[in-house]
Amino acid sequence: MSAQTYKKFENAGSTDLPDKMTIYQDCMNKFNESPISPKRCRILISRLLRLLLNGETFPETEATALFFSISKLFQHPNDSLRQMVYLAIKELSGMSEDVLMATSSIMKDIQNGSDLVKPNAIRSLAYVLDESTAFSAERLLKSAVVSKQPSVSSAALITSLNLLPISETTIKRFANEAQEAIGDLKQFPHSSGANSEYYPNSTFTTQYHALGLVYQLKKNDKMALLKLVKQLSDNGNLLKNQMAKVQLVKLVNDLVNRDNQLFPQFQPILFNWLSNKFESVQIETAKLITSFASSHKNARLVSPDLFASTISTLQGLLTVPRVTSRFAALRILNKISMTSPEKIVICNPELESLINDSNRNISTYAITTLLKTGTAKNISSLISTITKFIHDVSDDFKIIIVDAVRTLSLNFPQEWKSIVKFLIDVLKNSEGGLTFKNSIIEAIFDIVSFVPQSKEVVLENLCDFIEDCEYNEILVRVLHLLGKEGPFTSKPSLYVRHIYNRVVLENSIIRSAAVVALSKFALTKNDSTLKSSIISLLKRISNDQDDEVRDRATIALKLIDFTSADDENSLIAHDLLQSKKFYDLPSLENKLSAYLSSNTDSFSTPFDSASVRKFTEDEVKAMDLKRKQEQVFNNTSEGSRETPIDMSLESTTSIKEQRLDTETYHGASLDQHQEELVATKYADELMNVEEFKDFGSLINSSKIISLTEQEAEFVVSGVKHIFKKHVVFQFNIKNTLTDVALDNVAVVCTSEDAESSKLNETFTLPIDRLMPSIELQCYVAFEKDSDVVMEGFLNNLVFTTRELNPDTQEPYEDDEGFQDEYEIDPIYLNAGDYIESSFIGDFESAFDELPNEEIAVYNIQEDISLQEVIDKLVVNTSCLPLSNTQFAPNDSNSHTLKLFGKSALNGMKVALLIKMIKSSKGIVIKAQGRAEDEELCSDLVNGLM
Amino acid sequence: MGNYFSSMFDRLWGTNKELRILILGLDGAGKTTILYRLQIGEVVTTKPTIGFNVETLSYKNLKLNVWDLGGQTSIRPYWRCYYADTAAVIFVVDSTDKDRMATAAKELHMMLQEEELQDSALLVFANKQDQPGALSASEVSKQLNLVELKDRSWSIVASSAIKGEGISEGLDWLIDVIKEEQL
The missing domain is CATH 3.30.310.10 (TATA-Binding Protein)
Known part of the structure; x- marks a missing residue:
């Protein structure tokens, strides 16, 4: 009978989630029963956990009610039930505030419970304690850390680690015990059962956990960490656990990243580790060495011997049977290939054999790596290999490969022929979704804009391609490119025919794009027949059934008409047909949204497009290329930015762990786009200041330069703005003090060479009052007497400090404050500006x-x-x-x-x-x-x- | 005849039904000490209870499920989560703590107003009688305003958990009352 009820309860095999409210009701009923049935409760909790682990949550009142009813299960001494109760408490701790009510019961189990529940009890402790109660668990935890039972000791170490952000002072007192636990090879209690020969005596995981805790406790003490590494590496057999060894490597990584001069002294150890019996240790060591060497200031600290044996270790790992090891090794090699492909050329034979690896991740990685190590000589053979390969992988991998080919085209512009052939081939012949095709088009566009000599071949092939293309988006892009580049080729009329075919055959979206492209050909120099044929084509189109197509054709005809006249209108028409300037998009976006949201004069004044910065084509290309270069660079430097020691131990869902994560994670710096936005914002703010309106339009602004340490009391950064006859220094000043406001903040700039200074200070716009944690701008304007002036300026921040009344956050009325000065770094105007x-x-x-x-x-x-x-x-x-x-x-x-x-x-x-x-x-x-x-x-x- | 039935019920109770008893009171009154005095008959060293202790014990053929809830101010609000199905409340008072007698009275009366506790019996231990300067049971009773309680079986017993005095007398009374009321 019991087997049957068990079955009925479980409804085994069903993948549907049980209903949340039913479970809730069942829990409330069964848990409050008297006496309780441990088996039923256990099953109920397991269903509840399944819900929670699938991401379901309960509102706070329900979660609280659940918690209290679960806490009532402590009355039953059944060990298995108790284990489930602990699992449930851990999960509910994030939802209910009242978990501290379980504290006493947990502590009792830690003290007197069976070995089965002890580890569970200890692990749940981290979720119920807070700063004020943590100390009460000190003695218990300490004795659990030194317990001979590995699972109890591990649980206590992990709990200590999780408690660290909550109560550092308590956990710090375990340092000695934790240190002892690293070296203590704890064995599972001897079992005389039949199974004992199949199970190892211990996994020694405790070492890993202990090392993790010790690192966290000592991470700010470099000498202690050095001693620890020495102690653990001198006695090679001390660490038995694989993860603990990997952890030790990471620890060394952390040390050398903090102080790169330490690297040479670790080299012998690293040499050893490269041939460690664990593959993961080899990989981690190789990762350490290569990412360390990838930073330019460190590269010379790595001996060539070490680097060479790192590469040969990785090379060896490429042929091991385990997929994960192959993948990890390949990934490291790939990273190296981004900056210094020449170093891993020796791995090419192994890489080539991996192209046919049954694991697609590996084969794709192998190809992209090969593409980077490719030299001018073997590119074409490589490309023919990929051509065979690319047709039978999924879209995601195809995109990765195309992206790799694209970077290749930027690196080896002279190889454009085979690259274009490859791209056109996959574009025409391979199956694939829009994103894939789009990535090919991106790559082709890149080649067209950065490798001018490829232009005509590419355009001709694209013409072929659009004869049979199923994606509107791509067709429109190609048509645009044809319109942009076609008129400047040797045979523009060729493209006209292809474009006009589209007008005849395609839908209205494509027709309207084709019209725009066609109209640009009318401006082709010295070809009046072409112009007249374009006009007649457009006239034919202006009878199109679609409004948009008709409108575009009509306006194009009108504009072409204007261009033949020899007046001012002709120029405007020229510009409209074939614009040579492009708007600064972030700034355009900003201004438009400001225009839309202002709404004060209900749009009676038109949007002033002249205020948006424009770029010529070359400038756009320059920015584009720069962005792409930076992208490559960011990819490569990513490796060194990884958190030195990843402390996500077992319970990844824990809220408290996340807390720990956010503390160690330092926000990434502004990305490119944001930086552009900030620059635009500064320029706009500057132009809105009345005093600068006379200076004319802004010619150039420098990047943001920081002029103080980031930890200074006043954080200052500067931007140099160049006008035709003036220079303006913008100082962004942030007050990081909490209880002081600054009045009349100004920057005094003194020329380094005051005698012969070519800049005359005209005025300073000070900040009236700078409240705590606010950033404001102070401007200093100069007049320059020649176009290009290069000079350095020593800067001093001057201000009056006013103490703040903590109640009102206003300065005290009777406090007059006192004058103060603060020296910041000099600012230099150089030719680059x-x-x-x-x-x-x-x-x-x-x-x-x-x-x-x-x-x-x-x-x-x-x-x-x-x-x-x-x-x-x-x-x-x-x-x-x-x-x-x-x-x-x-x-x-x-x-x-x-x-x-x-x-x-x-x-x-x-x-x-x-x-x-x-x-x-x-x-x-x-x-x-x-x-x-x-x-x-x-x-x-x-x-x- | 009546005897026969009651012994039959007794047996039914003894095997199936557990009696839920709460031990409440301000912090440091001696609740945990009383709980373990009842369970193992010894004095244990205790520290402030964060949360609760729960023990099952047999007393005169009855299975008692005794909950000792922490008395700290921060934990008192959670008492109510454990009121349901409670047969009796044991309220423990530190007879030497004259300053907080009023607080204890307030908590006691607030608790007894709860719907879920309308049918529970109340036993008050005037604890720590072994200490000099302890108020007598009748004085404590006066301070706690116990006479005001209507429609409820209650009793106050002078006790010393350390010496083991008064505890079983109190519990005996409580068990008798519960048996009477629930039959």
Whole structure:
């Protein structure tokens, strides 16, 4: 009978979730019964847990009622029931505030309970205690930590770890016990049952948990951690547990990331670990070494021997039978391939054999890695391998591969032929959804815009493609590209035919896009027959049945008509047909939404589009390329940013653990888009200040430079704004004090060379009152007497401090405050501030064409890496690095950096060819600059550093 | 005849039905000590109860389910969660704590107004009689205003949990009352 009721209750095999309210009612009934039936209650709790683990929640009143009825089950001594009760308490602790009512009962079980329930009781302790009650568990926990029973000791260690953010002082007292537990090889209590030979005596997991706790307790004490590592690594057999060993590697990782000078002393240990019997330890060690080496300032601390054996360890792991190990090793290699592919070329044979791995994750990773390690020589053979492969993987993998090919095209522009062939082939012949096709189109568009010589081939192939394309979105994009690029090719009429075919055959969305594309061909230079045929085509279209298509055709005809006239209208019409300027989209978005939300004059004044910044095509391309380069770079640096020791132990759903996570996680820095928005915001705010209206339009703004430590009392950052005849320094000042307001905050800027300063301060706009944790701007304006002025300024923050009345948060009336000063970092105007980055397809010929030349040689004595010099040069000159020269190969001692930009004042182009050689004495830089403007050229070349 | 029935009920009770008894009172009154005095007959070292202790004990053929709820101010609001199906309340008073006698009286009367406790018997222990300066049972009774209680069986017993005096006398009375009322 009992078996039957059991079955009925469980309704085994059903995947549907039980009804929430039924479970709730059942729980309330059964748990409050007297006497209770332990078996039924256990089953009920398991169903309740199933609900909770599937993400269901109960409102607070119900959760509280559930908790109290579950707490009544403590009256029954059944161990299995008690275990379930603990599981339920842990889950409910997030929903009900009253879990502390279980404290006494839990503690009693920890003291007198059976070995079965003790670990459960200990683990639930972390969920019920708070700051004021934690100390009462101290003695219990301490004796549990040193318990001979591994599961009790583990539970106590984990609970201590979870209690750490709640009551640090209590847990700190366990340091010695936890330390002891690392070395203590605890065995499971000897069981004489028949099974004992099948089960290990211990897994030694306690070591892992103990190490985790000890790390948390000592993480701020570098010397203690060093001692710990030494102690644990000297005696190689002390740590038996695999996870504990991995943890130890992570600990070393943490140490060397905090102080990179420690790395050499760990090298012998790392060497050892690379051949550890556990694959996970090998992988973790390899990860440590490679991510450490990927940072340019650390690279030279890693001995070539160590790096080589790391790579060969990884190479070995690529052929092990375990999928996870293969995957992990491949992932590390992939990361290396993003910055220094040349280092892992030796793994190519293994990588190539992984292309056919049955695990798709691995094969895709192998391909993308190979694509990066690919040299100019083997690219075409690689691509033919992928062509075979790509047709039988899913869309997600296809997209990854296409993205990899896309970066390849940016790195090896000269290989565009085979790449384009591959892309066109997959575009035409492979099955796939919109996102996949779209990613191919993205890649093709990239090639068109950054590899000009590929243009005609690509366009012709795209024409073929649109003859048979099922996606409107893609067709519209292709038509737009044809319209943009087609008129400048050698045979524009070819494209006209393809585009017109679309007008005849497709739906109205595509027809209207085609009309716009067609109209652009009417402006093709010196081809009047083409123009007249376009006009006749458009006339035919203006009888189209769709309104939009008709309207577009009509307006296009009208505009074309205007262009033939020789007046002002002609220019406007030209611009409308084929615009050469593009709006700064973040700023346009901002202004439009501000316009819509203001609503004060109910839209009686039209939106002022002139106030939005516009960019020329080259500028857009420059920004685009920059963004893509940064993307690649962010991907690579991600590895080193991983949290050093991941402490998510067992209960991942725990609220308290999340608390721990948020404390260790430091928010990511502003991303690119946000940075743009901030820049736009600053520019807008600046232009709204009455005093600056006379300065004319803003020519250029620098990036945000921080002028104090982030932890300073007053955090200051600066932005340099350049106007035609003026310079404005914007200081963003944040008051981080809690009880003091600052009045009349201003910045006093003193020129470093006051005698010959070419800047005259005209006025300062101080901040009247800066309340705690508020950030406001103070502006200092200068008049400059020549176009380009380079100077440094020493800055002093001056202000009057006023103590705040804690009740009103207002300064005391009778307190006059006192004057104070605060020195902040100097701000430098350099040539780069007058430069905007710009894109050019063919750097060499552009460089040769520019008329004025200037050469300067620098000697840097400091011991810094080439990459650091490059980074600094790119920032200082504000130019765009071209042909992927912004990455210095790690193993080479020389590098050539190509930079291109143009003057923000007059749009004159400037190109820089910078050669660097690193020797034991430092770095020698030879900068060769060519520009349209002589002065700009010499200013830039002579003010590089 | 009546005897026969009652012994039959007794047997039924003894096997099936458990009696729920709550031990309440301000913090430090000696509730936990009384609970373990009842269960194991010894004095245990206690610390302030955060939450509750629950023990099942047999007393005169009856199964008693005794709940000792913590008396700290922060825990008192949760008492009511355990009122349901309570046969009797044992209210423990620290007879030496004259300053908080009024607080104890307030908590007691507030508790007794609860719907769920209308049918429960009340036993008050005037505890800590072994200590000098302890008020006598009648004085405590006066301070707690016990005479005002209507429609309820109640009794007050002077006790010392440390010495084990008065506890079983009180419980004997309580069991008799419960048996009487529930039959």
